[in-house]
Amino acid sequence: MRCTRATTRASPRCRSRCAASARSYARGERVSAAARGIPERALSRDSLVPGRTVRSVPSNDEHGASRIALSRNDTWSVKLVAGGDDVTEDQREDIGAWVQSLVSSTALTPKAQEVLRALEVNPRLASYGSVRAVAEKAGVSIGTVSRTAQSLGYLGWPALQQELRARYLSSLSATGLAAQRQSGQEQPMLASITRDQVNLASVLHSIGMEQITRTARRLAASRRIIVLARGSYAGVGMIFAHGCSLNGYDARLIMDEAQVPNTLATLTSEDLVVVISFWRLYESAYRAIQACDARGIPIVLLTETVTREIEEQCSECIKVPTEGIGFSPSLTSATAVVHGLIAELVAVDPSRATTAIEQAELEWDRFDLFRRF
Numbered sequence: 308m309r310c311t312r313a314t315t316r317a318s319p320r321c322r323s324r325c326a327a328s329a330r331s332y333a334r335g336e337r338v339s340a341a342a343r344g345i346p347e348r349a350l351s352r353d354s355l356v357p358g359r360t361v362r363s364v365p366s367n368d369e370h371g372a373s374r375i376a377l378s379r380n381d382t383w384s385v386k387l388v389a390g391g392d393d394v395t396e397d398q399r400e401d402i403g404a405w406v407q408s409l410v411s412s413t414a415l416t417p418k419a420q421e422v423l424r425a426l427e428v429n430p431r432l433a434s435y436g437s438v439r440a441v442a443e444k445a446g447v448s449i450g451t452v453s454r455t456a457q458s459l460g461y462l463g464w465p466a467l468q469q470e471l472r473a474r475y476l477s478s479l480s481a482t483g484l485a486a487q488r489q490s491g492q493e494q495p496m497l498a499s500i501t502r503d504q505v506n507l508a509s510v511l512h513s514i515g516m517e518q519i520t521r522t523a524r525r526l527a528a529s530r531r532i533i534v535l536a537r538g539s540y541a542g543v544g545m546i547f548a549h550g551c552s553l554n555g556y557d558a559r560l561i562m563d564e565a566q567v568p569n570t571l572a573t574l575t576s577e578d579l580v581v582v583i584s585f586w587r588l589y590e591s592a593y594r595a596i597q598a599c600d601a602r603g604i605p606i607v608l609l610t611e612t613v614t615r616e617i618e619e620q621c622s623e624c625i626k627v628p629t630e631g632i633g634f635s636p637s638l639t640s641a642t643a644v645v646h647g648l649i650a651e652l653v654a655v656d657p658s659r660a661t662t663a664i665e666q667a668e669l670e671w672d673r674f675d676l677f678r679r680f
Contacts, residue, residue: 398478402430405474408615409459419455421445426471434472438464466513469628473612476630477587499632506628506640514625514644522607522623523651526551529579529605532558533570535595536583543609543641544583550649555656555663564591571595576603579622585611585629585636596620609641 406427415423425445426433433441441464442449456467526532532551536544544560551558561570574580580599584592588610599606600620608621611629618624627644631637653660671677 398430401478402474403427413459415458418447418451419458421447422452422455430471430475434468434475462513462515465509469509469513470612470626472630473628477612495632499637502630502632503637503639506630506637507643509628510640510644518623518625519647519651522625523648523655525579525605525607525622526556526652527655530557530577531574532556532579532581533574534558534560534581534583535567535592536560537562537564537589539635539638540583540585543638543645546642547581547645547649550645551652553664553667554649554653554660556652567591567595571598574604579605579607581607581609583609585641588613593617609644
């Protein structure tokens with residue numbers, strides 16, 4: 308991007324604005340070092356390239372970028388640089404720690420490192436912006452962004468962006484989350500349904516079907532299935548436990564926090580625990596994962612984002628987008644995933660499911676459970 312005065316002498320007004328920014332820079336305020344084509348060392352106050360003066364220019368472009376003005380022989384130009392989103396230091400540290408966890412055991416190219424640096428500095432943009440916007444921030448091609456995501460074990464950029472967005476949203480306060488999601492929504496109902504469509508499409512692109520099949524086989528091989536879910540997530544847990552039970556499997560939902568340790572005490576490695584928790588992980592869910600891991604009890608975690616440490620403690624970690632409109636998450640995609648798991652579970656042993664449903668229907672008639680029209 309270039310200023311309209313990029314090839315002519317700057318007007319006094321333009322010089323005045325840039326000079327004010329230069330004074331801020333002279334006081335030691337940081338100018339982003341991610342300008343494309345300008346080495347980071349060139350932006351250091353102590354190692355500026357002779358003949359080229361670097362001055363920061365305030366800007367609020369559509370991607371939240373900052374700008375710098377480059378001067379050579381009194382000719383000015385303006386260049387887009389990877390500035391930073393307006394996030395708190397705690398949020399930036401949280402995102403930064405997550406980004407660093409992604410590369411703890413992965414060797415990345417310099418360009419891939421630039422992509423991750425852009426995510427760390429611009430979490431809001433990277434969470435909601437296009438892949439092109441992220442590529443521009445990092446100063447790389449769109450293909451590099453996609454390859455970076457794949458090198459980190461994701462199916463592609465959409466899967467990485469989904470987890471980044473979940474991480475970013477989990478760093479917000481409850482009121483901040485509601486404000487973020489409600490911003491600019493003139494038709495909340497339509498926006499909510501559209502968001503669900505996006506979430507469902509994301510499920511198809513980010514969750515490998517082989518993982519769902521593998522999880523269903525784990526469920527089928529288990530002696531007992533214990534589902535841990537609280538709050539609104541208990542609705543998803545109830546659907547899942549009911550579906551498993553109806554199709555011939557011993558499954559039970561635990562919602563009472565006090566019952567969690569009592570129930571876990573009765574389990575062995577032949578059982579399986581399913582933890583359902585989105586946005587932020589409940590503390591009881593975290594402790595249950597630790598307890599199961601210590602005792603060799605398999606764990607399936609349905610969540611939106613989680614640390615690598617917790618993910619490694621689980622047998623399967625299925626990441627489901629639950630972004631909604633307002634504070635409350637949308638559980639449409641989560642419900643779709645558990646329905647899919649139940650369908651896969653039935654496919655593992657169709658005769659078992661058929662027999663169980665036949666027996667259940669006999670009891671429905673005995674209890675006159677349903678009204679016939």
